[in-house]
Amino acid sequence: MDGFLQLDLPPILIGTLAAIACALPGNFLVLRRQALIGDAISHVVLPGIVVAFLVTGVVATWPMMLGAAGAAVVAVVLIEAVRRLGRIEPGAAMGVVFTAMFAAGVLVLEQSDTSSVHIDVEHALYGNLESLIWLSGEGWGSLLDPAALADLPPELPRMAAVAALIALLTALFWRPLKLSTFDEGFAATLGMPVRAISFGLVVTAAVAAVAAFDAVGSIIVIAMFICPPAAARLMTNRLERQVAWSVAFATLSAVLGYVLAGWGPLWLGGENAVSAAGMIATVSGAILGLACLAGPHRSRVGAVREG
Amino acid sequence: MESGFSQALLAALTLQAGYNSALVAIGAGLLGAAAGAGGTFLFLRKRALVSDAVAHATLPGIGIAFIVMVMMGGDGRSLPGLLIGSALSATLGLLLVEWIARRTRLPEDAAIGAVLSVFFGFGIVLLTVIQTMSSGRQAGLESFLLGSTAGMLYSDAITIAVGGALSVGLVVLLRRPMTMVSFDPEWAAASGVNVRGVDLAIMGLVMAVTVIGLKIVGLILIVALLIIPPVTARFWTERTERVVWIAGALGGLAGYLGAALSASAPDLPTGPIIVLVSFTLFVASLLLAPVRGVAAALWRHRRFQLDVHRRQGLLALARGEPIFDRLTLKVLLREGLLRPDRVATPDGAARAAKVLRDEKRWDVARAVYRDETISGRYDGLTSIEAVLTRDEIADLDRRLGPPVPVASSEGAA
Incomplete structure (x- = not known):
């Protein structure tokens, strides 16, 4: 009997992979001052999965992921349309679109008969990390046993594939991404398709958000898009090191957050675990707080030293 | 069913659908008005999106307030207590956003996103703690996420209506300094307005709206x-003080109608x-x-496009050039300037002559007046009469020589 392998390793791995998948594009979003795109995407995921459920009538992973990805694309297009047609600043345009889409999602959910299936707002927010267990993992030997491996929670290979895909994309498009993030005008004069790069980045972020929300919920998605990259930004001036730091911070948040959520209350004399998703977000916030207080590159270049 | 719904809606709109729902509708209307007017200052x-961070930062405060009230032997669900807790943690979140944006090199949007997600995550942790408390199982604190007016207590409805009225009063009292500060902080400071204080009042207003709105909207x-x-209001006017009023009215309408x-x-x-x-109004x-x-x-x-095609078509007529462009032909035919056999009507010939004359006058004018204020007005559409005086045009005509007859319907064929 190995409770760790059955109950704790899968959620820790899934949480870590989700955190890394979100933190990688998050680095570029933070630098481009588009950090809140992640917030907007994770809100519109709800109408996406609700519509997918109504169309297909089943709670299946792929239709829902497609629905969520479709909703994310619709949201990005709508934000751009509102911004251009109404000549409205991007923050306000984003606020108008994602709140309206989220409200529509809640309304449709209340109106339709979804009470019989497990689809609700709380699930989309908190995710379901603790329930991703691997009953066949009865010992370390199971890691080599194909029959036992086939019983792994399907979220694990899916999240691993998405994280690998995003890491690969980041590596492949490293130069254009870096150049267009820091100096879009220069990148354009070199003939780089800066608009396509920008849109591709948002789509990648949407893929990460959609894959992660299913396993871990929206809270982690927003926190991991912003907190690890922001903390990493305060540690170094080099993008390569910043990305490495952000991956380290994301991993630390996921592992420490899960451990604190599962065992922290026991240490404090409580009996029940608390929300792992919430705790992972909290730990990432604590890391960012420390970086804000003590990060070597925390202040602006040329800023007047205060106090 | 349909008529039953419209009857129910009419009853609700005229506040006849029960005392509580009437109070909720009034409260939602007041809240919407205060939020619309207060949000204008943030928008300007x-x-x-700072308000999004403030709103999400209320959650831990709700949780802590519940735990503290239970520990002190109280009910834990008392709305004023929960609202005070949420206001305290929202204030902390707001201060953190400002601190991160000012003291570190992170931009404000990253600060907003970080505070929003971390406070919300911590709030969720507290909610799971409360669920395991013996008195917390029926706390129903989740209703603050999306709001819920079903089963609202009479005292809660009163709290919301009074809070909404107070917020509207605050906007009415402070609308002038708030408008000045949000439109042009430097000018406001030079005029002796306490910018920092007014900024705090704006944030206080946003906070009040958020906290009062928790129960209704979530x-x-x-x-x-x-x-x-x-x-939405920004579409209807270019004047700041009107944006405030229109936004207040739209917000009030959305709140009342929605409730x-x-x-x-x-x-x-x-x-x-x-x-x-609200989105439909938008x-x-x-x-x-x-x-x-x-x-x-x-x-x-479309009007600009038609103007260009008409003018170019008339010029072509005047110069005896053939016209091929479909839209140009359509415009000229529809306005009776061209006959179906593509020959100018008398009216068309007259207009064409006038346009050609105008174009020639412009040629001379652009040679004579080298300064931008006159030559720069030439765009191929503006008639020269709109730019120069009659004497100046007469002067141009002397340089041009006598008018030349233009090919009319008889001559051109």
């Missing part, structure tokens, strides 16, 4: 009440309905507003 300062959607009405709609049928959650009513304004709306822009574009 381009800080609309903390995820309250930001919509602060953002959508000002954005009435949701009271008239089951499964219509109040918060989302209010947001969707879409209507985006499309139909007189100057900044999409329809008005399309109409202006």
